[in-house]
Amino acid sequence: MFGYVEPDKPELKIREFDVFRGYYCSLCKTLGRNYGQVSRLTLNYDLAFLYVLLDSMSSLPINGKRQRCIAHPFKKRFVVFPNVFAEYSSDMNIILMYYNLEDKWSDEKNILGGTGALALKRAFKKTKKRHTEKCTAIENHLKALSDLEKQECDSIDEVAEEFGAIMREVFECKHIEDENDRKTLGWMGYNLGRWIYILDAYDDIEKDMKHNSYNPLVKQYDFKGDDISSFKETIREKVDFSLTYSLSEVEKAYSLLGVEKNKGILDNILYSGLIVKTDKVLHERGIKNEKESL
Amino acid sequence: MKKNPYKVLGIKEGASYDEIKRAYRELAKKYHPDRYQNNPLADLAEEKMREINEAYDTVMKNAGGNYQYRPDYEQSYDNSNASKGTYGQQYQQQQQSSSQSKSGYNYQHQYANESDLENRARMYINSGNLNEAQKILDRMKNRNAAWHYLQGLVFLRRGWYDRGYTNIQKAANMDPANFEYRNALNNLNQQYTGYRQNNYYRNSYNSSPDMCNLCINLWCADSLCECLGGDLIGCC
Numbered sequence: 001m002f003g004y005v006e007p008d009k010p011e012l013k014i015r016e017f018d019v020f021r022g023y024y025c026s027l028c029k030t031l032g033r034n035y036g037q038v039s040r041l042t043l044n045y046d047l048a049f050l051y052v053l054l055d056s057m058s059s060l061p062i063n064g065k066r067q068r069c070i071a072h073p074f075k076k077r078f079v080v081f082p083n084v085f086a087e088y089s090s091d092m093n094i095i096l097m098y099y100n101l102e103d104k105w106s107d108e109k110n111i112l113g114g115t116g117a118l119a120l121k122r123a124f125k126k127t128k129k130r131h132t133e134k135c136t137a138i139e140n141h142l143k144a145l146s147d148l149e150k151q152e153c154d155s156i157d158e159v160a161e162e163f164g165a166i167m168r169e170v171f172e173c174k175h176i177e178d179e180n181d182r183k184t185l186g187w188m189g190y191n192l193g194r195w196i197y198i199l200d201a202y203d204d205i206e207k208d209m210k211h212n213s214y215n216p217l218v219k220q221y222d223f224k225g226d227d228i229s230s231f232k233e234t235i236r237e238k239v240d241f242s243l244t245y246s247l248s249e250v251e252k253a254y255s256l257l258g259v260e261k262n263k264g265i266l267d268n269i270l271y272s273g274l275i276v277k278t279d280k281v282l283h284e285r286g287i288k289n290e291k292e293s294l
Numbered sequence: 295m296k297k298n299p300y301k302v303l304g305i306k307e308g309a310s311y312d313e314i315k316r317a318y319r320e321l322a323k324k325y326h327p328d329r330y331q332n333n334p335l336a337d338l339a340e341e342k343m344r345e346i347n348e349a350y351d352t353v354m355k356n357a358g359g360n361y362q363y364r365p366d367y368e369q370s371y372d373n374s375n376a377s378k379g380t381y382g383q384q385y386q387q388q389q390q391s392s393s394q395s396k397s398g399y400n401y402q403h404q405y406a407n408e409s410d411l412e413n414r415a416r417m418y419i420n421s422g423n424l425n426e427a428q429k430i431l432d433r434m435k436n437r438n439a440a441w442h443y444l445q446g447l448v449f450l451r452r453g454w455y456d457r458g459y460t461n462i463q464k465a466a467n468m469d470p471a472n473f474e475y476r477n478a479l480n481n482l483n484q485q486y487t488g489y490r491q492n493n494y495y496r497n498s499y500n501s502s503p504d505m506c507n508l509c510i511n512l513w514c515a516d517s518l519c520e521c522l523g524g525d526l527i528g529c530c
Binding site for chain 1: 324325329330333334335338339342449452453454455456457459482485486488489490492493494495498499500
């Protein structure tokens, strides 16, 4: 489900790549410091993007230093000094990953999900205390989402709405003071969530067919049981519109934020990375389930 | 506090006319109200546009000389404001008529009228009250082109683009002569292509010519030259 939001690496400047990785490392270290080493394994790019985005809305200069870490013990890498946004993004990472793993466990009895959720339990309790309201809101949307999935809802819009709403909660960061900016971020999160959900649904069609589990696209377009790849092809145009339109709304919200800091990185993700990812999934350009790696 | 107009336009002080115009054009394209139709952030975009217009006026005045009008976008912006104006008028008229009907007829009578419901739904959509609009749409029995159009607008505003598109498309198919429906459908397609063909993506390696293309182009050029009796590549 997570990890679709990535920069279009070949198009990044080396300096930009360094800074982006600096944010990623900073987030990873923050996770380790606050929630223990295991939690670092759950970090994903979506939350790194959120961290860069939120931090770019403050005009403070980017500070950091070259450091070593467990994953790369021999080479020092540039790491951005963490701030409130790092804390916030890492908290959100814990919340999303915990629910995600728990969901995997209760739905599919996925062992990895079960152990993961167990390992994150303490960290999650700690975050829940800090963000009680957000957790309640997210739980409500998750409940609605799983209800819709159980009822085998046949409208992709309706199901994606709930996931979008979860991401809206995540993006509406309380540390952003301007109310309009928060609202804009929320709309950005909603549309990004929608995009993630639909893209994931399209990506999972084969897997869901194999396990005979629910897939909103299969339901909505009433798959009759013939060739899966030709089915995917017939719905591609419709799905592409839904995905691209959601992204165009993400981009509109981003334009309104008028971010100057880290513009190169953010532009890269918003104007290219997301399109590249969309096309990769839609046209199956050999990325089969790289997101499986938790 | 007023923002520095040069900063708003993203230019240096002492920029030339052409630079100012170019910067203005870029920004006006970005925050143009057409792009923010059916978007909950439309008011923010409008505010931004106003800011840019003001900055442009100030900067041009500072630059001195005989400037009178803003290039292209200003006009279309005013037009879309004008179309909003007509919306506003409609809205007022509706309010007047509804207050008249409240005093004149009984309350029930007013609801019986389908076109009246349609107007009310439109009014709620314009003011952003989607729940009320949906309630009214659900009550309407006649599912004609107008109904599909309005339902489509509600979906779009909600962020349900799949259903939104389907409904608007249906409206345009049911009543192909209607300019408003066709316009809305074109706008949706425009948003799609506009995003996919953005400058960043267009100039990236993803869409740059590859070696195959180069060979084919050379081959074509050679064939064309040969047709005219010359030769570009001697060996073939």
